[in-house]
Amino acid sequence: MEKVMFHLYLLPLLLLAFFSPFYVYSMESGTSQCSNVSIPYPFGIVGGNPAPAQGFEIICALSGSGPFIRINNSIFGIINISLLDGFVSILASATSQQCKSNSSFSLEGTNFTFSDTENKFTAVGCDMVAMLLDDSRGYIGGCASFCSTKSNIINGACSGVACCQAPVPKGLKKLELEFTSIIGQQSRPNKENSTPGPGCGEAFIVEKNSYVFSRVDLNKTNTKNPQYRPVVLEWSIDGGYCEEAKRAASYACKENSYCYNSSNGIGYRCNCTLGFQGNPYLQGPNGCQDIDECAVKSPCTHKCINTKGSFSCTCPAGMTGDGLKGGSGCNGVGLLVIATVSGLALLLLLLILSFWTHWLVKKRKVAKIKQRYFMQNGGMVLKQKMSGQSAPLRIFNSSELDRSTSKFSDENIVGRGGFGVVYRGVLSNQMVVAIKKAQRVDQNQMEQFINELVILSQVNHKNVVQLLGCCLETEVPLLVYEFITNGALFHHLHNTSVQISWEDRLRIAVETASALAYLHLATKEPIIHRDVKSSNILLDENFTAKVSDFGASRPIPHNQTHVTTLVQGTLGYMDPEYFGTSQLTEKSDVYSFGVVLIELLTREKPIADDEEDGKRNLALHFSMLFDQNQLLQIVDSQVAEEAGMKHVETVAKLALRCLRLKGEERPKMIEVAIELDALLRLMKQHAVLQSEEGPLLGESSCHANMNIETSSSLSLDGITKEESMETILLPFRDLSC
Incomplete structure (x- = not known):
C-alpha cells in the first residue's frame, strides 16, 4: 500500500517532467545546472551535451521542477551531487513501518549504495527492536528503543528512549527491515486504521544530522502518508576495481587523474592528481587542468613560478628560505655575509687552481724525468x-x-x-x-x-x-x-732440514746443466752466465730447476773463444783461471757448476767456517778428501745410502773434472749434461730391474741390458753435439752396479 501511495505522490512530477520542455542551463562544458543544482559528468541531463553515462541520467523540466534521477523504476528528487566525494543526496522515503506490511528499498543493479558514513539507521517507537536484514534474512544491523515513562522521552535525543540510531552497514544496497517487540513476539501487520502507540513504530535511513527527534513523531509512526527525508547515496563507476578497469576500453579516468577503489562496494571513482583541478572523467580542457597557484593566490612571499601540477618559490639574491608565506619565507643574510661567502668561494677557487697547477707542473716534471731515464x-x-x-x-x-x-x-x-x-x-x-x-x-x-x-x-x-x-x-x-715459488736451491740445501732424495738432486743437476748448455750453444750468441751458484738455481712447485739472475751474464761472439771483462762472480764458485786472467769463457760456467755438483753431493756450503783453518773452500777440501779416498767424511749420508759409493764416486769424478784449473781440460757443458742424464737414466733402469728381477739378479746384470740414451728430461733443443755419443759416454762403459 505504501508503494502505491508513493507512486501516486510522484505521478504529477513524472507527468510534468515528461510533458514539459527540458530546461538545461549549461554552466561550462561537461557541467549543467537544473534548479540551482550543478550536474557534473558522468551525470548529465537527458538530451544535454555531453550525454550522461549509463545509469547517471538526470531529468530536468522547464517548469523548474527537478532535477530527478531514475533508480530501479523509481524517481527521486536530487538535492546535491558531489563529484569529489562521490555522493548524491536525494529525497526518499526509505522507511518501513512496524504496523504495516514490511517493505524493501533496493539499489541492486545500480551504481549506487547507501553511504555508510553520511547516513544513520534510525528507529522511532516504543519497546521494539528494529533489525536490518540481508537477502538470506540474516541480521546485519539495527537498534532497540524503549519507553518506560513519558518523562524520559526528550525532544532532540535519539539514544534509545523512543528513538535509537545505528550505523549503516558498509555496502548496503537494499533496505529490508524486521521489527520485534521487546517481549520477544515478532510484530504482525495490523489493519491500516491501527492507531499508533506502544508496539507500533517505524525505521528509516536518513542523512546524519538532518533528522531531529520530536515526541510528536511517535504519533506519526502509523501515518498513511510517506515521510520524505534526505538520504545520501554513494556512487561509483561500474566495471570492477581499478586494476581490472584499467585494462578495459571503457576505463573512465582521463589524463592527469588517478583511479581509486570505492570503499562502499564494488566499483571505482576518479580524481585529479595533486596540483590539478577539473573533471577527471572528461578529456581535454574540461578535464583535469593544471592549477596556476601563482595566479589564483600566490603562496610565495616573493617570486612564484608555476609548474605543471605544482609551483616553486624563489628568494631574491642575498636572501634565503623556502619563500612560502606559510613557511620560513625569505630572510636577508646581509651584505657582510654575502661578501664573506663570496670571498671564501674566491679563496677556495684560487686554492684549487694552485693545487691543480702544482699537480700539472709536477706531472709534467715526472713525465720529463721518466723520458730522460728512458x-x-x-x-x-x-x-x-x-x-x-x-x-x-x-x-x-x-x-x-x-x-x-x-x-x-x-x-x-x-x-x-x-x-x-x-x-x-x-x-x-x-x-x-x-x-x-x-x-x-x-x-x-x-x-x-x-x-x-x-x-x-x-x-x-x-x-x-x-x-x-x-x-x-x-x-x-x-x-x-x-716468479718461481719454491725459492733457491741454496735455501733447500743449507737452511732447512728437509730431505732431498738423490734422484731429485741428480735431476736438478741434469736440468741445470741442460739450461747452461742451451745458453752456451743454442742462442744467437753464446751466453756465459758468469755467476752460476745454488742461490741462482730456483725451484718451482714441482722442484724443477730454473737458472736465474743474468745480471753478470755476457754474450760471446761466435768468432771469439772468450771476452775480457772486469772480474765478477761469487767467492767459492769463481773460476780461478778467469780470476787470474780476466778472460771469460764458457768453461768458467763449467767450473761454477762443478761446485754446485759438490754441494748436491755433500750439502756443504762453498765457503764454510772451519774451527782449525777458519774459512774452508769446499772445492779444495772435497778434492783433497777424494785423493785421500775419504769421501765418506764429506758426502751426505742420505746420498751415500741412496746412490751407493760407486755412483757417488762417478759423480765426484765428473765434478772434479769440472774443477780442473785449466779451462781447456774441463768438459763442455753439453758433455756434463749428457753424462749426468745418462747416469740418471742408468739409476732409474737399475731401480726397475731390482724391482722386477730381485736384488741378486739385478746386481749381476744391471749393465748387461742397459741402453744408455738421453732422457726426455734433458732439454737440449737446438744444440749441435760436437762430440759423438760414444766419446761422451765412454766413462760409463766400465761402470758397475
Whole structure:
C-alpha cells in the first residue's frame, strides 16, 4: 500500500517532467545546472551535451521542477551531487513501518549504495527492536528503543528512549527491515486504521544530522502518508576495481587523474592528481587542468613560478628560505655575509687552481724525468732492435710496477744479490712476477746492456727463468721475470732440514746443466752466465730447476773463444783461471757448476767456517778428501745410502773434472749434461730391474741390458753435439752396479 501511495505522490512530477520542455542551463562544458543544482559528468541531463553515462541520467523540466534521477523504476528528487566525494543526496522515503506490511528499498543493479558514513539507521517507537536484514534474512544491523515513562522521552535525543540510531552497514544496497517487540513476539501487520502507540513504530535511513527527534513523531509512526527525508547515496563507476578497469576500453579516468577503489562496494571513482583541478572523467580542457597557484593566490612571499601540477618559490639574491608565506619565507643574510661567502668561494677557487697547477707542473716534471731515464737507459735503442721481432719484449711503465710492489716496499723483497734486489709483484692481470731492481748501468756500456737484454728476451728454455719485460723509466733499469715459488736451491740445501732424495738432486743437476748448455750453444750468441751458484738455481712447485739472475751474464761472439771483462762472480764458485786472467769463457760456467755438483753431493756450503783453518773452500777440501779416498767424511749420508759409493764416486769424478784449473781440460757443458742424464737414466733402469728381477739378479746384470740414451728430461733443443755419443759416454762403459 505504501508503494502505491508513493507512486501516486510522484505521478504529477513524472507527468510534468515528461510533458514539459527540458530546461538545461549549461554552466561550462561537461557541467549543467537544473534548479540551482550543478550536474557534473558522468551525470548529465537527458538530451544535454555531453550525454550522461549509463545509469547517471538526470531529468530536468522547464517548469523548474527537478532535477530527478531514475533508480530501479523509481524517481527521486536530487538535492546535491558531489563529484569529489562521490555522493548524491536525494529525497526518499526509505522507511518501513512496524504496523504495516514490511517493505524493501533496493539499489541492486545500480551504481549506487547507501553511504555508510553520511547516513544513520534510525528507529522511532516504543519497546521494539528494529533489525536490518540481508537477502538470506540474516541480521546485519539495527537498534532497540524503549519507553518506560513519558518523562524520559526528550525532544532532540535519539539514544534509545523512543528513538535509537545505528550505523549503516558498509555496502548496503537494499533496505529490508524486521521489527520485534521487546517481549520477544515478532510484530504482525495490523489493519491500516491501527492507531499508533506502544508496539507500533517505524525505521528509516536518513542523512546524519538532518533528522531531529520530536515526541510528536511517535504519533506519526502509523501515518498513511510517506515521510520524505534526505538520504545520501554513494556512487561509483561500474566495471570492477581499478586494476581490472584499467585494462578495459571503457576505463573512465582521463589524463592527469588517478583511479581509486570505492570503499562502499564494488566499483571505482576518479580524481585529479595533486596540483590539478577539473573533471577527471572528461578529456581535454574540461578535464583535469593544471592549477596556476601563482595566479589564483600566490603562496610565495616573493617570486612564484608555476609548474605543471605544482609551483616553486624563489628568494631574491642575498636572501634565503623556502619563500612560502606559510613557511620560513625569505630572510636577508646581509651584505657582510654575502661578501664573506663570496670571498671564501674566491679563496677556495684560487686554492684549487694552485693545487691543480702544482699537480700539472709536477706531472709534467715526472713525465720529463721518466723520458730522460728512458733515453738514458737505452729505451729508443731497445725499441729499434726489437721492432722486427715477432714477440718483442714487453716494456712496462714505472707506475704499473710501483702499484704491483706497493712502491717497492721492503715487505715484498724476496732476494738480494750482487747485481740488484728482487721484489715480488702482482700485475693488474693478477700475474705474480719477480721484479729485479738492477744496479746502475754504466752509460759507456749502455748499448752492450741493451744487446744483452735483447738476447735474453730470446732465451726460451724450460729450465731458464723467463724474462717477461723491462722498465727503463726509472733511474736504474727494472727487469721483470716469471716468479718461481719454491725459492733457491741454496735455501733447500743449507737452511732447512728437509730431505732431498738423490734422484731429485741428480735431476736438478741434469736440468741445470741442460739450461747452461742451451745458453752456451743454442742462442744467437753464446751466453756465459758468469755467476752460476745454488742461490741462482730456483725451484718451482714441482722442484724443477730454473737458472736465474743474468745480471753478470755476457754474450760471446761466435768468432771469439772468450771476452775480457772486469772480474765478477761469487767467492767459492769463481773460476780461478778467469780470476787470474780476466778472460771469460764458457768453461768458467763449467767450473761454477762443478761446485754446485759438490754441494748436491755433500750439502756443504762453498765457503764454510772451519774451527782449525777458519774459512774452508769446499772445492779444495772435497778434492783433497777424494785423493785421500775419504769421501765418506764429506758426502751426505742420505746420498751415500741412496746412490751407493760407486755412483757417488762417478759423480765426484765428473765434478772434479769440472774443477780442473785449466779451462781447456774441463768438459763442455753439453758433455756434463749428457753424462749426468745418462747416469740418471742408468739409476732409474737399475731401480726397475731390482724391482722386477730381485736384488741378486739385478746386481749381476744391471749393465748387461742397459741402453744408455738421453732422457726426455734433458732439454737440449737446438744444440749441435760436437762430440759423438760414444766419446761422451765412454766413462760409463766400465761402470758397475
